[in-house]
Amino acid sequence: RPVYDCLDNGNHKKALQEAEKLLKKQKDFSCAKALKALALVRLSRSDEALSVLKELQAEAPTDDATLQAMTLCYRELERPELVVEAYERATQKEPQNEELLSHLFMGYVRVGRPREQRRTALALHRLRHKNPYYFWAVMSLVLEAAQPTTSPAERSTLLLLAQRMVDKFVKERRIEAEAEVQLYLMVLEMQEKYQEALDVLHGPLGDSLTSYLDFVHQRKVELLSKLDRWPEVNSVCKSLLLGNPDNWQYYKQYLDSVEMLQATGWTPTETSTEDGECDELCPAVDHTYEMALAFIESLKESCKKGGLLRGPCMAHVAVMVREKASPEVLADLLMDFFKRTSHKPSCLLDLSYLINLCAFTHEDFIKLVDRMEASLKEALPDSWQKPPDVSAMQRHLTVCQLRHYSCHSSRLSLEDRLGVVRELFASYEHGLQFGMELLATDFQPADNYAVLAGCLLLEHWQESGDCHLLLRLLVALEKALLNSPSCFQIKLLLLKIYARIGSAGPCHHFAELLDIKHIQHDTLGYLVTPVFLKAGHFQTANNNMNLALKLFTGNYKDTTDYLIACYKYGSFTKIQEMMRFRERLNNSLHFALLTADKMILELLLEAKSQDTLKQMLTSMEIDPINDKTEWSALTDNRDVRIFREWGATRRKLLDEYLERTRQEEVVWLRMRNLLLRLLAACHQLCSQQPPLQPQHHTSVAPAGGDYVGNDHERPLANGERAPGAGVMGSPLAVATSLLDSLHEAALEADALPPHPEPYPVLCPQPGRLGAFVSGGCLRVLLAAFQWVVDLYKVNEELSMEAPTNAEIKVGDSLVPLVKSMVSKVKDLKVDSLQSTSIFLEALANATEVIGWCSLLATMGSSLVRPPRQAVAKKGKKKMKEASSIDEASTKTFVLLLGELESAVTDLQAVVSQAPADMLTNLMASLNLDHEEPFLQGTEELSKLVRQRIEQSYADSLKELGTMLDSKLKLLQSLRA
Numbered sequence: 001r002p003v004y005d006c007l008d009n010g011n012h013k014k015a016l017q018e019a020e021k022l023l024k025k026q027k028d029f030s031c032a033k034a035l036k037a038l039a040l041v042r043l044s045r046s047d048e049a050l051s052v053l054k055e056l057q058a059e060a061p062t063d064d065a066t067l068q069a070m071t072l073c074y075r076e077l078e079r080p081e082l083v084v085e086a087y088e089r090a091t092q093k094e095p096q097n098e099e100l101l102s103h104l105f106m107g108y109v110r111v112g113r114p115r116e117q118r119r120t121a122l123a124l125h126r127l128r129h130k131n132p133y134y135f136w137a138v139m140s141l142v143l144e145a146a147q148p149t150t151s152p153a154e155r156s157t158l159l160l161l162a163q164r165m166v167d168k169f170v171k172e173r174r175i176e177a178e179a180e181v182q183l184y185l186m187v188l189e190m191q192e193k194y195q196e197a198l199d200v201l202h203g204p205l206g207d208s209l210t211s212y213l214d215f216v217h218q219r220k221v222e223l224l225s226k227l228d229r230w231p232e233v234n235s236v237c238k239s240l241l242l243g244n245p246d247n248w249q250y251y252k253q254y255l256d257s258v259e260m261l262q263a264t265g266w267t268p269t270e271t272s273t274e275d276g277e278c279d280e281l282c283p284a285v286d287h288t289y290e291m292a293l294a295f296i297e298s299l300k301e302s303c304k305k306g307g308l309l310r311g312p313c314m315a316h317v318a319v320m321v322r323e324k325a326s327p328e329v330l331a332d333l334l335m336d337f338f339k340r341t342s343h344k345p346s347c348l349l350d351l352s353y354l355i356n357l358c359a360f361t362h363e364d365f366i367k368l369v370d371r372m373e374a375s376l377k378e379a380l381p382d383s384w385q386k387p388p389d390v391s392a393m394q395r396h397l398t399v400c401q402l403r404h405y406s407c408h409s410s411r412l413s414l415e416d417r418l419g420v421v422r423e424l425f426a427s428y429e430h431g432l433q434f435g436m437e438l439l440a441t442d443f444q445p446a447d448n449y450a451v452l453a454g455c456l457l458l459e460h461w462q463e464s465g466d467c468h469l470l471l472r473l474l475v476a477l478e479k480a481l482l483n484s485p486s487c488f489q490i491k492l493l494l495l496k497i498y499a500r501i502g503s504a505g506p507c508h509h510f511a512e513l514l515d516i517k518h519i520q521h522d523t524l525g526y527l528v529t530p531v532f533l534k535a536g537h538f539q540t541a542n543n544n545m546n547l548a549l550k551l552f553t554g555n556y557k558d559t560t561d562y563l564i565a566c567y568k569y570g571s572f573t574k575i576q577e578m579m580r581f582r583e584r585l586n587n588s589l590h591f592a593l594l595t596a597d598k599m600i601l602e603l604l605l606e607a608k609s610q611d612t613l614k615q616m617l618t619s620m621e622i623d624p625i626n627d628k629t630e631w632s633a634l635t636d637n638r639d640v641r642i643f644r645e646w647g648a649t650r651r652k653l654l655d656e657y658l659e660r661t662r663q664e665e666v667v668w669l670r671m672r673n674l675l676l677r678l679l680a681a682c683h684q685l686c687s688q689q690p691p692l693q694p695q696h697h698t699s700v701a702p703a704g705g706d707y708v709g710n711d712h713e714r715p716l717a718n719g720e721r722a723p724g725a726g727v728m729g730s731p732l733a734v735a736t737s738l739l740d741s742l743h744e745a746a747l748e749a750d751a752l753p754p755h756p757e758p759y760p761v762l763c764p765q766p767g768r769l770g771a772f773v774s775g776g777c778l779r780v781l782l783a784a785f786q787w788v789v790d791l792y793k794v795n796e797e798l799s800m801e802a803p804t805n806a807e808i809k810v811g812d813s814l815v816p817l818v819k820s821m822v823s824k825v826k827d828l829k830v831d832s833l834q835s836t837s838i839f840l841e842a843l844a845n846a847t848e849v850i851g852w853c854s855l856l857a858t859m860g861s862s863l864v865r866p867p868r869q870a871v872a873k874k875g876k877k878k879m880k881e882a883s884s885i886d887e888a889s890t891k892t893f894v895l896l897l898g899e900l901e902s903a904v905t906d907l908q909a910v911v912s913q914a915p916a917d918m919l920t921n922l923m924a925s926l927n928l929d930h931e932e933p934f935l936q937g938t939e940e941l942s943k944l945v946r947q948r949i950e951q952s953y954a955d956s957l958k959e960l961g962t963m964l965d966s967k968l969k970l971l972q973s974l975r976a
Contacts, residue, residue: 003035007042015039030061034069041076049073053082060089062100071103075557080110098128105136109567110560114144131176132570134169135183138162139572142187146576162187170205179570181205185219186573198223214240221253231266233257235281238295242283245299246311254292255318261287289323310350313337321357330358331368338372342398343391345448351398352405362406369402385423386430390445393431397448400424404452417460424453425476425934432483440485447487450480451644453934454493455761467833467926473497475942476934482941488514492643495527498949499765502837504535505952508544521548523639525590526764529597534768534837535952536844536960538601545598552591555582587633589665596672603679604851604963608970610858617683624681624734627673634669636662643762657763660753667749668769671778674742678785679855681735685792686859732796735789742782749773771841776821777849783814784856787896791863794889815899818853821846822906830917833926833949839914840956846907847960847967853900854967861974864893897971904968911961918953 003022006015019036022029033056040049053073061067067086074082087104094100105120121137124130144150145158166184169175175184181200188197200206201220209216217240224233237254244250266287286292296319299312317333334354341347355365376384376395387393412420431446438444457473460466474497481490491510498506511528525548532541559582566575585591599620607613640658750773755766772778825846828839923946935942 003032003039007035007038012039012042016043030056030059030066031063031069034061034066034073037073038069038076041073046077049077057082057086057089060093061086062090062094062097064099067100067103080107083107084111084113095123096127098124101127106564106567109563114140114147118144131169131174131180134165135180135570135572136567138165138183138187139567139575141165142183142190143575143579145190156191159187159191163191163193175205175208177570178208178210179572181208183572189223192226194223194226198227214244225253225256228260230257230260230264231281231285231287234261234285234287235283238283238286241295241299241311245303246309248311248314251311251315251318254286255315255322258286258289258292259322261285262289289319292319308340310337310341310344310346313340314350314354317354318357327358327360327364330360331364331371334358334368335371335375338398339375342372342395345394347394347398348401348405351402355405365406369399369406372402373399385427390434393427393434393445396427397431397446400427401448401452404456414460414464417456421453421457421460422933424449424456428453428480429934435484443487444484447480447484447489448644450477450484451487451489451493454480454490458493458497458761465832465834467922470497470501470833471926471942471945472932472935474945475938478941478945479935479938488642489644492527493761496643496761496765498952499527499531500837501833501949502531502535502840502956503949503952504532504537504540505955506948507531508537508540509948511544518551521551522585522588522590522637524642525594526638529594530765530768533597533601534771534841534844536840536847536956536963537952538605538959538963542598542601542605545594545601548594549591549598552585552588552594555585559585583633584635584637587630587635589634589636589662589669590638592629592634592669593665593672596669596676599676600672600848603855604848607855607858608966609973610861613855613858614683614687617680620676620680622676622680624677624684624731624738627677629669629673631666631670634666636665638764640762640764653760654763657755657759660755661764661767664752664767664769667745667752668767668772671742671745671749671769674738674745675781675852678735678738678742679852681731681738682785682788682856682859684731685735685788686862732789732792735785735792739782739785739789742785746773746778746782749778768841768845771838772845775824775842775845776817777845780814780817780821780849781852783817784853787814788856788860788863791860795863815896818849818899818903821849822903825907826910830914830922832922836918836922836953839918840953843907843910843914843960844956847963850900850904850907850967851963854970857897857900857971857974860893864889894975897974901968901971904964904971908961908964908968911957911964914957915954918957919950923950 003015003018006012006018016036016039019032019039022032023036026032033052037049037052037056040046040052053070056066056070061070067090070086071083074080074086084104084107087100087107091097091100091104101120101124105117105124108114108117108120118137118140121133121140124133125137141158141162145155145162150158163184166175166180166187169180170184175181184205185197185200188194188200198220201209201216201223206216217236221233221236221240224230224236234254234257237250237257240247240250241254266285268285268287286295293316296312296315299309300316303309303312313333314337317330317337320330320333334351337354338347338351341350360368376392376399380387380392384392384396387396428446428449431449432444434446435442435444454473454477457469457476461469461473474494477490477494477497481487481494484490491514495507495510495514498504498510507528514524516524516528529541529544529548532538532544559578562578563575566572566578599622603613603616607616636658638658640654749769752769755770759766825839825842828835828842830836830839926946
């Protein structure tokens with residue numbers, strides 16, 4: 001007991017002492033050994049712990065306390081396959097132990113071995129005739145069939161076997177739970193046996209299914225649709241609509257069935273069962289649009305007593321669109337819909353959906369919005385722009401949003417657009433009275449006025465580039481956020497705007513206000529991490545990446561726990577869903593980028609000498625030979641639609657722009673991975689060591705995830721190699737091949753089409769690739785890596801004349817590129833907030849490249865000055881020749897170091913001059929006109945916004961300067 005108490009209290013050293021005391025008294029006490037191993041694991045003495053555990057494995061303990069302690073050890077060591085081994089040995093000793101077999105089954109679930117799962121589940125069922133065990137075996141068959149490596153013939157056989165296993169229980173009437181019926185349906189649907197699945201739903205087994213949210217009827221509709229039995233689809237949908245007349249999904253299925261029936265000319269006389277007997281469907285089938293309209297009208301009438309519903313009105317419009325009604329008829333219907341529902345916040349989304357269906361011309365759309373506005377003026381002639389209540393305000397807001405949706409503002413002059421913004425902010429100020437009694441956690445009814453005005457002002461700024469406009473926008477939105485602290489739309493808009501001007505400090509502030517956590521690190525991480533790296537906020541970026549990577553590295557463990565819970569509670573339908581979710585996270589593009597950027601940032605920040613660089617590269621276990629990133633499986637999980645965009649044309653641009661940015665991010669990831677692998681290859685060249693063969697997977701693996709499973713099954717990531725894989729080539733051949741691949745990636749980057757300008761508000765910012773390539777950074781890195789490779793070749797040359805010339809040539813190719821890159825940074829003008837963002841990104845990129853060059857120079861120094869032992873083996877004559885060559889080599893190397901130091905000094909001068917340009921001159925010139933109606937009383941807020949921007953820029957320069965100082969010291973240390 002004292003050992004457990006110490007472990008629970010975190011006193012692991014004391015726990016180890018107590019465990020050793022127990023072992024002195026009872027040296028064969030297996031539980032004490034397991035607890036000792038656990039204490040060693042938590043004291044970071046993994047090798048000793050594994051030694052103790054290996055001894056325990058040989059003993060094959062069967063008591064639960066020992067096995068549970070061993071399981072904890074292996075989980076913390078991320079070796080779940082050894083948990084399986086422990087329970088396999090235990091069950092061999094006690095094959096009739098239900099608890100041990102159950103733990104073994106769950107162990108197989110953790111490592112993803114469905115065949116062994118099935119065998120263990122059947123052993124459990126033979127031991128204890130319990131239904132859950134039997135259906136664990138059925139589910140294991142389904143998972144085995146669903147594996148990508150399973151052939152179609154084998155898949156068919158496995159699913160048929162699963163079906164027969166369930167059929168046996170059905171015949172014997174041994175089906176007990178709803179989950180078992182759902183698993184039966186899943187097996188039938190995977191075999192495309194839709195009729196048999198339908199028979200199950202219609203039979204006694206269907207009665208055991210809980211019809212939560214019309215689950216059974218919905219499944220019937222899906223199956224009938226796949227069987228093309230449209231009359232029955234229509235009838236079932238009608239019955240669903242009679243019970244829930246506001247469900248749009250039911251309307252879509254209903255109208256699809258009407259369309260199919262009308263297209264095929266179906267009539268009721270043809271309705272029959274499979275036996276040919278007439279079977280009157282109830283409700284009766286609507287096989288024409290005329291009948292559908294009559295049914296929809298009846299729904300409208302029946303709903304009048306219970307309150308207004310949107311579904312029947314929207315369905316009426318959808319029918320008329322399918323009937324190809326004239327624009328005038330459709331406009332009348334939409335006008336009627338507006339009058340009925342415009343007091344609801346959902347009206348805009350409904351109307352935008354219906355307008356897309358109608359395919360109006362721009363002129364027709366503008367006329368429709370004018371009619372809607374006229375109806376407001378008619379109802380409230382004197383106060384339509386300053387409505388007296390929330391409902392009237394929502395009607396006015398809907399019209400304003402539709403104006404923006406029609407892109408009406410893009411046709412206005414800049415001054416007229418500013419007038420619209422003033423009106424919107426005036427309406428916002430007026431609407432605040434309707435939320436006076438609301439809690440701070442509630443949204444203000446008028447929030448969307450501020451968001452819409454912000455979008456318009458942002459477009460205005462993008463076209464004009466006027467920094468004063470941008471400051472007005474920031475202050476106005478900050479003011480709105482004070483009135484509605486929980487409005488995430490305003491926070492998102494502020495985050496995006498600050499990101500566009502390279503102000504990373506406020507971005508961090510608003511990211512914290514948004515409380516981005518768990519899965520949002522993947523879906524919304526693109527909003528924050530790249531901004532920190534572009535602006536040179538390296539410490540903030542590092543902290544953010546550490547936080548985000550916890551989601552991905554814990555993904556496998558967390559989802560495996562959910563899978564085990566699914567088996568325990570019979571939620572079989574969720575198992576494959578959870579596995580797909582896990583794979584989507586493992587293959588996340590953002591995860592892969594985070595991993596590569598994190599490793600690079602650690603190298604740049606922490607590698608301050610040759611020894612620390614060597615230690616870091618060894619601990620990272622980067623494999624230069626094998627890149628197991630599954631490029632075709634990478635998933636783009638960015639959530640851009642969380643931000644509301646009302647412009648129709650911008651929505652159409654979204655998909656195109658997203659694909660463009662995805663391509664860019666994939667190329668950027670390929671470059672980052674190649675740079676890391678090249679660095680590892682150069683490390684091997686310079687240390688003259690054979691390629692690294694790590695025993696365990698890297699703790700952070702791009703696009704591979706924290707996979708825990710058998711080595712022969714789990715995917716391998718950039719930092720890993722397959723167990724037993726041999727050397728694929730010499731270090732020189734590997735480095736040369738990687739250089740060629742990096743050249744290809746550079747060509748791929750050049751071939752990408754340019755970004756559309758201006759891009760929509762809801763789209764991600766352009767990535768780092770464009771500025772990195774156009775700034776000459778990639779060319780410098782190519783030349784720097786080529787320098788190391790050529791230096792190695794020279795070092796290995798038998799000829800005594802080649803080295804000096806070759807080194808000079810390499811130095812001559814690298815130095816001009818470095819000077820050109822620095823010159824481009826120096827030539828950038830800082831005359832606006834947007835140009836400041838461009839300047840900071842260019843400076844951050846140049847600083848990173850200098851960091852890379854210093855790391856490569858550190859490696860190259862070992863080639864320029866070979867170990868004394870290697871020189872001592874030569875004869876006197878050769879030693880004299882080697883000495884002269886070494887002198888020339890060292891001289892050339894020192895000259896190169898001098899040029900790199902000069903480049904660092906130039907960048908330091910740029911950093912020193914920047915505060916005067918950015919903070920003193922630029923920010924001082926940006927004075928706000930507080931007489932602007934929507935900015936009155938914002939003097940303190942304006943000062944706060946300016947301070948945030950200035951502080952962020954100052955922090956950027958400080959961190960960039962610190963990194964440059966560090967790299968200068970590293971380069972100077974190489975002269976010794």
